Amino acid sequence: QVQLQESGPGLVKPSETLSLSCAVSGFSINSGYYWGWIRLPPGKGLEWIGNIYHSGGTFYNPSFKNRVSISLDTSKNQFSLTLTSVTAADTAVYYCARRGTYGSDTWGQGTLVTVSS
Amino acid sequence: EIVMTQSPATLSVSPGGRATLSCRASQSVSSNLAWYQHKPGQAPRLLIYGAFTRATGVPDRFSGSGSGTEFTLTISNLQSEDFAVYYCQQYDNWPPLTFGGGTKVEIK
Numbered sequence: 001q002v003q004l005q006e007s008g009p010g011l012v013k014p015s016e017t018l019s020l021s022c023a024v025s026g027f028s029i030n031s032g033y034y035w036g037w038i039r040l041p042p043g044k045g046l047e048w049i050g051n052i053y054h055s056g057g058t059f060y061n062p063s064f065k066n067r068v069s070i071s072l073d074t075s076k077n078q079f080s081l082t083l084t085s086v087t088a089a090d091t092a093v094y095y096c097a098r099r100g101t102y103g104s105d106t107w108g109q110g111t112l113v114t115v116s117s
Numbered sequence: 118e119i120v121m122t123q124s125p126a127t128l129s130v131s132p133g134g135r136a137t138l139s140c141r142a143s144q145s146v147s148s149n150l151a152w153y154q155h156k157p158g159q160a161p162r163l164l165i166y167g168a169f170t171r172a173t174g175v176p177d178r179f180s181g182s183g184s185g186t187e188f189t190l191t192i193s194n195l196q197s198e199d200f201a202v203y204y205c206q207q208y209d210n211w212p213p214l215t216f217g218g219g220t221k222v223e224i225k
Contacts, residue, residue: 038161046153046161046204048214061213062118095160102166103151103208105173109160 002026004096004108012090012115018083022096022108029072030054034099035079037070039092040110047092051099052079086115119143119207123217129225134195138220140188140205149209152181152190155219156201164203165190192222200224 008020022035029035036051050060052070060068069082083090091114097104120143130136140150152165163172165181168188178193192199205217 040155045219046155046206046216048206048212048216050212051214059212063213097161102170103163103172103206104153104161105163107160107162 002098002106004098004106006094006096006108006111008094008111008113010112010114012086012113013117014087014115015085018081018086018090018113018115020081020094020096020111020113021078022080023076023078024098025077027098028074029077029079030074034059035070035072036097036099036104037081038095038097038104038107040095041089041092049081049083049094088115091115118213119146119210119215121205121207121215121217123203123205123220125220126218127221127223129223130195131225132195132197134225136190136192136195136199136222138190138192138203138222140183140190140217142186142188142207144210145185146207146209148184149207150181150183150188151206151208152179153204153206154199154201155204161204195222197224 003025005023034051037049067084093110095110096108098106122141124139148168150168153161155161169181202219202221
């Protein structure tokens with residue numbers, strides 16, 4: 001059974017960098033699939049942040065204007081999200097997910113990140 | 118960017134009833150459309166992909182239809198566990214992958 005688990009700070013100061021990791025169990029991340037991040041801001045809908053292919057190619061939402069980076073750590077079987085220059089608008093529940101050709105079939109439980117001084 | 122628009126924003130349905138959710142794309146996405154169910158505090162769940170194919174373990178009371186720009190998710194015989202927010206997502210033309218704004222199905 002494939003499982004994903006997010007980890008990282010729950011509070012980040014404005015203008016600083018948000019960093020989250022997603023540990024994957026039950027599947028080797030370099031065996032296939034896209035691995036990515038989606039967020040849910042309070043009172044809003046789901047927003048796709050980006051994906052990284054198992055071979056390392058990355059795809060990002062242009063709305064993040066070069067603030068976002070996703071990377072793989074195959075030695076730890078995990079992948080990570082970095083979002084720079086955060087503001088209060090980046091406050092959200094952040095989900096990591098595995099995506100196949102047809103949709104994201106496995107998600108983490110989500111982690112709340114609050115941007116506040 | 119393909120914009121996905123869902124309607125209605127909220128749908129009140131009695132248990133045992135039927136819910137019909139709509140999703141419209143700003144341009145054709147062929148059948149490259151997925152539906153997700155999201156309950157508070159839980160991970161979103163893939164329900165439908167390819168516009169009408171149920172994901173593994175999804176009950177047959179969930180059905181998807183449509184192609185091009187107009188899509189429908191129908192939930193028949195609503196159970197208590199079906200009250201949630203539902204999102205459509207296109208994966209035809211990306212990046213970016215885009216979600217609709219969601220439809221909340223609540224108990225009437």
